[in-house]
Amino acid sequence: MIRFITTGGTIDKIYFDALSRFEVGESALNEILNEALVQFDYEIVPLLRKDSLEMTDEDRRNLRDRIIADDAKGFVITHGTDTMPETAEALMGIDDKIIVLTGALTPARFRTTDAVFNVGMAVATVQSAKPGVYIAMSGHVFEAGKVRKNRDANRFEPL
Amino acid sequence: MIRFITTGGTIDKIYFDALSRFEVGESALNEILNEALVQFDYEIVPLLRKDSLEMTDEDRRNLRDRIIADDAKGFVITHGTDTMPETAEALMGIDDKIIVLTGALTPARFRTTDAVFNVGMAVATVQSAKPGVYIAMSGHVFEAGKVRKNRDANRFEPL
Amino acid sequence: MIRFITTGGTIDKIYFDALSRFEVGESALNEILNEALVQFDYEIVPLLRKDSLEMTDEDRRNLRDRIIADDAKGFVITHGTDTMPETAEALMGIDDKIIVLTGALTPARFRTTDAVFNVGMAVATVQSAKPGVYIAMSGHVFEAGKVRKNRDANRFEPL
Amino acid sequence: MIRFITTGGTIDKIYFDALSRFEVGESALNEILNEALVQFDYEIVPLLRKDSLEMTDEDRRNLRDRIIADDAKGFVITHGTDTMPETAEALMGIDDKIIVLTGALTPARFRTTDAVFNVGMAVATVQSAKPGVYIAMSGHVFEAGKVRKNRDANRFEPL
Numbered sequence: 001m002i003r004f005i006t007t008g009g010t011i012d013k014i015y016f017d018a019l020s021r022f023e024v025g026e027s028a029l030n031e032i033l034n035e036a037l038v039q040f041d042y043e044i045v046p047l048l049r050k051d052s053l054e055m056t057d058e059d060r061r062n063l064r065d066r067i068i069a070d071d072a073k074g075f076v077i078t079h080g081t082d083t084m085p086e087t088a089e090a091l092m093g094i095d096d097k098i099i100v101l102t103g104a105l106t107p108a109r110f111r112t113t114d115a116v117f118n119v120g121m122a123v124a125t126v127q128s129a130k131p132g133v134y135i136a137m138s139g140h141v142f143e144a145g146k147v148r149k150n151r152d153a154n155r156f157e158p159l
Numbered sequence: 160m161i162r163f164i165t166t167g168g169t170i171d172k173i174y175f176d177a178l179s180r181f182e183v184g185e186s187a188l189n190e191i192l193n194e195a196l197v198q199f200d201y202e203i204v205p206l207l208r209k210d211s212l213e214m215t216d217e218d219r220r221n222l223r224d225r226i227i228a229d230d231a232k233g234f235v236i237t238h239g240t241d242t243m244p245e246t247a248e249a250l251m252g253i254d255d256k257i258i259v260l261t262g263a264l265t266p267a268r269f270r271t272t273d274a275v276f277n278v279g280m281a282v283a284t285v286q287s288a289k290p291g292v293y294i295a296m297s298g299h300v301f302e303a304g305k306v307r308k309n310r311d312a313n314r315f316e317p318l
Numbered sequence: 319m320i321r322f323i324t325t326g327g328t329i330d331k332i333y334f335d336a337l338s339r340f341e342v343g344e345s346a347l348n349e350i351l352n353e354a355l356v357q358f359d360y361e362i363v364p365l366l367r368k369d370s371l372e373m374t375d376e377d378r379r380n381l382r383d384r385i386i387a388d389d390a391k392g393f394v395i396t397h398g399t400d401t402m403p404e405t406a407e408a409l410m411g412i413d414d415k416i417i418v419l420t421g422a423l424t425p426a427r428f429r430t431t432d433a434v435f436n437v438g439m440a441v442a443t444v445q446s447a448k449p450g451v452y453i454a455m456s457g458h459v460f461e462a463g464k465v466r467k468n469r470d471a472n473r474f475e476p477l
Numbered sequence: 478m479i480r481f482i483t484t485g486g487t488i489d490k491i492y493f494d495a496l497s498r499f500e501v502g503e504s505a506l507n508e509i510l511n512e513a514l515v516q517f518d519y520e521i522v523p524l525l526r527k528d529s530l531e532m533t534d535e536d537r538r539n540l541r542d543r544i545i546a547d548d549a550k551g552f553v554i555t556h557g558t559d560t561m562p563e564t565a566e567a568l569m570g571i572d573d574k575i576i577v578l579t580g581a582l583t584p585a586r587f588r589t590t591d592a593v594f595n596v597g598m599a600v601a602t603v604q605s606a607k608p609g610v611y612i613a614m615s616g617h618v619f620e621a622g623k624v625r626k627n628r629d630a631n632r633f634e635p636l
Contacts, residue, residue, distance in 0.1 A: 010492070013492065015487070015490065015499065015583060021499075022499040032276065033298070035271055035272070035276070036273045036277070037264055037273045037297055037313075037314065038276075038297060038298025038299075039297040039314050039315070039316070040298055040299065105196055106492060107492060109587055110492070110586055110587055110588060111429075111587060111588045111590075112586070113194070113588075114195045114196045116275045117191070117194070117195035117197075117275050117276070117278065117279035118195070118279060119276065119279070120276035120278070120279025120283070121279040121280065121283035123280060123298055124279070124280035124281070124283040124284045124300050125283045125286075127284075128284050128287035128288040128293075128300050129287040134287075138196055138197060138198040139192070139196070139197025139198055139199050139282055140197075140198060140199065140286070141283050141286040141287050154196075155196065155198050156198070169333070172333065174328070174331065174425060174428070180340075181333065181339075181340040265333060268428055268429055268430070269333070269427055269428055269429060270428060270429045270588075271427070272429075353590070353591065353594070354591050354595070355582055355591045355615055355616070355631075356594075356615060356616025356617075357617060357633070357634070358617065423514055430512050431512070432512065432514045434593045434597065435509065435512070435513035435515075435593050435594070435600075436597060437594065437597070438594035438595060438601070439597040439598065440601070441594075441598060441616055442597070442598035442601040442602045442613055442618050443605050445602075446602050446605035446606040446611075446618050447606075454601055456514055456515060456516040457510070457514070457515025457517050457600055458515075458516060458517065459601050459604040459605050473514065473516050475516070
């Protein structure tokens with residue numbers, strides 16, 4: 001049983017024409033999983049709708065507590081890319097759970113996007129990897145604490 | 160280093176208007192990996208362009224030999240869905256390699272498709288799983304020999 | 319008031335995995351008009367689901383009779399591309415109506431398709447042109463009787 | 478011969494991850510026309526990259542002068558939606574030219590967008606309508622001076 005938790009980020013940015021602005025909207029995760037023809041039951045917990053530059057240590061503590069209190073063994077967390085490595089590190093050290101963070105460098109609702117591939121990576125990682133915390137981005141499965149976002153090159157890299 | 164091998168299947172079906180017909184065309188895998196913003200080097204080996212109902216035991220032997228002779232440790236193989244379980248079983252028992260088969264129930268070139276998610280699953284599995292043979296379909300990572308395609312319901316299920 | 323009539327063709331071809339085959343399915347026209355944010359009321363009449371190589375003279379007579387009997391002044395007809403010029407000619411000579419045929423060289427449900435642009439062309443032509451019969455394909459608005467499909471080059475051209 | 482002139486607007490908004498922001502980028506018009514399999518030669522003149530709330534009367538004068546000085550008879554102008562009616566009115570009264578303004582309420586690079594349909598409408602209008610100035614939006618071909626944008630309802634309506 002995989003628990004999905006959404007926290008916001010570029011993956012869920014939508015254009016609001018009335019505001020002439022893009023903001024984090026309702027998560028695209030449900031559409032992604034439907035289109036992927038997944039055959040497992042799932043539940044999506046919409047925890048936050050934040051750009052990850054606005055994530056606070058309190059947000060990270062709440063997320064960690066939420067995961068600890070949850071019976072599920074596998075977690076996929078969608079998150080903004082800018083502070084994904086920080087959040088991943090804040091989730092380390094929880095026994096017996098496989099926690100995978102992912103997101104996208106281009107919104108899921110764009111025609112050309114990495115969002116769908118990344119969620120696919122996360123869903124497979126949570127089924128294949130040993131307990132621990134991971135980031136699935138840029139085609140790579142990284143262990144938490146061993147990855148950074150290279151903002152200039154717009155990609156995730158090993159530390 | 161991940162070696163990608165394409166063998167055909169629905170994932171790569173294209174509409175040829177001059178023929179008024181759909182056939183397996185050039186693989187969509189390169190576009191999928193580019194759009195996913197993957198940061199690893201990769202090589203795609205276009206081995207076959209077959210609907211999997213036309214795969215023969217000789218084809219499967221050639222594929223197995225190809226993998227054994229290859230130095231790479233990780234393989235992602237795109238394949239038609241109808242006989243993917245058979246081909247997966249034919250690849251079991253090769254030491255020290257992680258082999259993941261995937262494909263799609265709807266062509267990659269369709270607007271709504273499971274292809275991108277499935278390739279994402281396969282790319283993550285080849286990095287996270289123990290040596291062995293796997294199928295990544297229907298949102299699930301299956302071990303070879305423990306999966307079947309349910310044609311009526313159009314999904315992959317545990318045996 | 320625009321009456322939409324669907325007759326089939328490549329524009330509406332869908333992949334039926336259970337059959338390993340593509341066939342004309344339910345029309346994509348409703349999704350196209352919704353996504354285009356059109357603000358007029360419309361009705362879609364699903365007349366046929368034929369590949370246009372299978373359209374008969376009787377089909378064309380029925381279509382003509384249907385249009386004559388209809389109060390509406392403007393008609394958009396989606397149709398297979400192969401015999402679109404023949405059907406257009408069979409509809410000439412009906413007073414006071416603007417009739418525009420269109421379709422697509424690639425199915426509407428594909429990621430890259432001319433279908434949406436073509437329907438947009440047809441919807442504008444039926445509002446802008448003088449009474450008569452037209453084909454909107456290949457970026458061009460043709461008068462019936464003055465156009466052919468060049469099958470080798472996969473495009474519509476003036477006769 | 479259709480001259481295309483791009484001035485910016487939502488149709489061309491792109492997400493710049495490095496800036497965590499969406500801005501008007503290079504026009505999507507070329508991709509739209511290619512995908513539509515248009516068979517005419519065309520030239521795209523990238524005049525401006527403005528959100529239309531930032532269009533000035535001087536910008537409108539320059540656009541008008543540009544059109545008057547141009548030999549072409551048909552013009553398709555992509556433009557932001559907010560002040561498209563104002564720009565349309567500023568272009569009235571130029572003899573012997575068919576000028577069609579269009580744009581989109583959702584960026585062309587989104588998966589679900591009105592952009593492609595709207596450009597299709599404009600390309601057909603410039604071939605079918607009498608000399609004058611038009612707006613092709615919301616599934617409707619409007620004459621300049623007889624249309625407004627209803628911002629609350631996010632649609633174009635007759636005045």
